[in-house]
Amino acid sequence: MRKLKELNGFSLGKKLTIAIDIDGTIADSSGVDFRRVSRKPDEILKAKPIKGALKAVKRLYKEGHTIVFYTCRNYASKLMTMKWLKKHGFPFHHLEMKKFVAHVYIDDRAINGCSWKRIKESLETLSILIGTVT
Numbered sequence: 001m002r003k004l005k006e007l008n009g010f011s012l013g014k015k016l017t018i019a020i021d022i023d024g025t026i027a028d029s030s031g032v033d034f035r036r037v038s039r040k041p042d043e044i045l046k047a048k049p050i051k052g053a054l055k056a057v058k059r060l061y062k063e064g065h066t067i068v069f070y071t072c073r074n075y076a077s078k079l080m081t082m083k084w085l086k087k088h089g090f091p092f093h094h095l096e097m098k099k100f101v102a103h104v105y106i107d108d109r110a111i112n113g114c115s116w117k118r119i120k121e122s123l124e125t126l127s128i129l130i131g132t133v134t
Contacts (some may be wrong), residue, residue, distance in 0.1 A: 024108035052116035
């Protein structure tokens with residue numbers, strides 16, 4: 001098996017920039033009324049972590065990957081979104097309010113959906129291809 005030198009236009013080192021969507025991927029936001037967020041930003045705090053997400057993100061962060069959460073929530077909700085991430089213990093390097101260039105995207109709206117077990121397996125395969133050990 002040959003090693004990859006580039007992924008999504010980025011040259012590969014031992015560590016990746018991993019973009020992780022929030023709603024539906026790490027947060028069950030079904031109890032959040034997003035119509036109220038602009039008037040009542042703490043509405044976002046009603047979201048609950050999705051099972052397996054925190055453990056997986058902590059592992060990726062501990063392995064030295066750059067973790068950047070992203071969301072299409074409005075910019076007015078950025079502070080409450082950061083508060084939610086910290087409240088639930090999600091380690092991260094940065095929060096973006098839009099998509100950006102990264103090696104890997106983890107997103108529930110992707111064609112293959114979001115299963116933290118499948119993500120773990122995919123990242124282990126990717127680690128083999130780029131020559132890292134996870």
